[in-house]
Amino acid sequence: MTRQFDVAVIGAGPAGLAAATEAAQSGLSVALLDEQQAPGGQIYRGIETASAARLKLLGADYAEGRPLVEKFRASGAEYMPGSLVWNVTIDKVVEFSRDGASSRIRADAIIVATGALERPCPLPGWTLPGVTTAGALQILLKASGIVQEDAVLTGSGPLLWLLASQMVDAGVPPRAIVETVPNGRLLQALPHLPKALWQRSYLFKGLSMVRKVRRAGVLIYRNATGVAVEGATFATALNFTAGGKPHRIETRTIALHQGVVPNQQVTRLLRCDHVWDSSQHCFRPVIDAYGATSADGVYVAGDGAGIGGAKAAAIQGQIVAIGLALRAGRGNGERLAHLHSALAKEASVRPFLETLYAPAPQILSPADDTLVCRCEEITAGSIREAVRLGAPGPNQVKSFLRAGMGPCQGRVCGLAVSAIIGEERGETPDDVGYYRIRPPLKPLLLSEIANFATSDAQEHATE
Amino acid sequence: MTIRPRAADTLVIGGGLVGAAVGWGLASRGETVTVLDEGDQALRASCGNFGLVWVQSKGDGMHDYARWTRSSADIWPEFSERLKEDTGISTGYHKPGGMHLCLSEQDLEKTRALCNRMHNVNGAQGYGSEILDRKQVADMLPGIGPDVVGGSFGRHDGHASPLKLLMGLHAGIKARGSHYVSGAAVDKIERDGGGYSVTTAKGVYRAGKLVLAAGHGNSAFGPLVGLDIPLRPEKGQILVTERVAPFLSMPTHVVRQTEEGSILIGDSHEDTGFSTLSTTPIMSQIASRAARFFPLLKNLRVVRSWGAVRVLSPDGYPIYQQSETHPGVFSVNCHSGVTLAGAHAMLLAPMISAGQLAPEFEAFSARRFHGQTH
């Protein structure tokens, strides 16, 4: 028999943990499924096992994950770690793989809390070993306490500075930060500054991180363009132009970052309505004030609904869960007004950051010979060529070129492909659209799919 | 884009495999063609095509269709070569023969009976397939499972990449100076002097001739031009594995390996309207059956699934028809867009270009359904 829950939460980051905790506390039956073996998501990765020293090094923002996880553990929500959700249906069946076998649960409501992914950073040489996302270096630090020497961090966004300052605290500062933020961005962002002052603690934190990184002797390059990785079987140097001069820094460790974007896989699979967020330069699902998407009974909380950061994600998780509880005639909405205003306060700093750290032009419009789809090795030029043949959007381009057909299923290249098509056609991303996503959400052994033909599946088929 | 190629010799409505093959065929005969297509989310059967150029079982019950399929398979090598000359794009066409695999004696007997009937259809021209026992099949396809009792081998069968074929046809249309317009969903079709004007989301287009190649859309467009085209949707799902080293030397009716190395695993026949959703009960059935044909497939990871809607006439055979009331208007429907691409480009397009289908095409007219209850 398929187990039935009031709420199924997908993802154990701040949004999922807060939502599951809140829903369980209000008396709803809750299952939380997560691919990782321990709760925390990527932002609080390793939070239960981090030593005191590591907690101190990673800072107070990271440590905030501890109480969140502890409350979740005590909430009575059923935790299903190591569960790879590979299909979610519109009738709210969640199908997942755990220990090499698949099962399914049903729920009245599904909360998608699958968080964010790094924005694709297509630039020459970005597929070479030794080139990772900035997030990858941070995960190494959080989960394993590993820091690489001589790292060069390049791109744009607060995470570069956070990572650099954590590496400084770990005693292994990066060699350099190569920022791709064009001159003049600060000026463009200034009109958003008054609003951002509502969250001045973020701004002060940012400034103090920059000071700390400078004091540690990290080389800092601003307004870098023409960023390219050099190497044959692994990265050996980063080349770029800054201050009107070409630069070359020898290193085997290069971390790329251009901000993070919502992970759309589940909401696209469910064919929820999405909209282009021109401030965040990404698609996000269309939701109401309680996180409800256009698909009946499907909700989104956290960065998957638009990037807001860990604190906002936890607040959104609570709001969605309270909304569900109210609908089930449980609890009351007393805290909603407070939560909504806390969420608004969290959001006040975003327009400033989003304008200042908007992705670099080089990344949004890669050169023709730059690989965009890493799995199938499809260049920006061939995507433009397919558009010139008349391809109206990413699904036709995918058919023609195999872009997005590899094992990552378009997670890494999707936004870049849509952006290149839009630029070439002179259309908005909303007009261009996105890859159609189908199960399995991640590659799955054929035997596991074959063995999944249970009697329950037959019953389901005849519905 | 401000320049719209509004006037053409022929307008083709539909830019899938059928419309694009006819469009390129016309363009390569010197016509100016405009292919009007829907957008990126079009219900495109071409993108769910399995990629077989398949002869052995086609046309049991309709001999004209068997002959037509054979002609297409025969002309495929030349078609593929010409398309490559125009565009540099290879369709990935190979003709190693094809195998229909049987999992029971009963299935093998049915296949043997079909094989015999097809010999009668095809005469002494050697197009028929041959029945092989388990050992003979295993010699050709070493990976078969213990449940496989035999099969039928057709040496005129082959396969190609439906996706590269579609890209090649679109590139060929452009290379020949003709036009492909996406996002041009059709609102209206009207007579315009001696020709037709078609109002689309991208503006109005005019031409002397009109080809309906819009799949299920033909049912809606037909009545505007004096045609009654009965069609029904049938969903098919397919699983696609990760790329692997060469494993299958030839396509089979439900499992084939692409040039890139992925294994495609079909298929299903579902009466679920126009839904293209992937559904796990069907995916499970497809996976378990594939594992009986080739047990080693169990160890591969499924990377993607497809769901698409076949365009089927009431008897499953194609419909080719010219309008009696609207001269120069043709309707083309089939669900074998790859197998028949050669014939559509090289044999059908010349007839359309000349404004007249050959008399034997009456057999393919939708008039065969009229007066029946369908």
Added chain:
Amino acid sequence: MVRRIETIGNEVIFSFEGQPVTARAGDSVAAALTAVGISHLRDSVVSGAARGVYCMMGACFDCLVEVNGVPNRQACMTEVRHGLDVRRQSGGVEVRS
């Protein structure tokens, strides 16, 4: 090259390309290989180009390796265990039992 800021967790020894690698319990295979300076994990199935860890969070599928004879395992999602036999992949994997 690479530093561990603390040495907690028991030692775990596995092999990469037949050579012993010392890791810490709780490491992913990807983290453990990064920690000893190994970045080249496979050759792409398309062009044969060298690839390694990119996202470290299970999204990019670039860190695929063969683990105990099973190909295309995500190194970043596989926890190290004593005696694990990890191998670099090259090109399309063979179909085998």
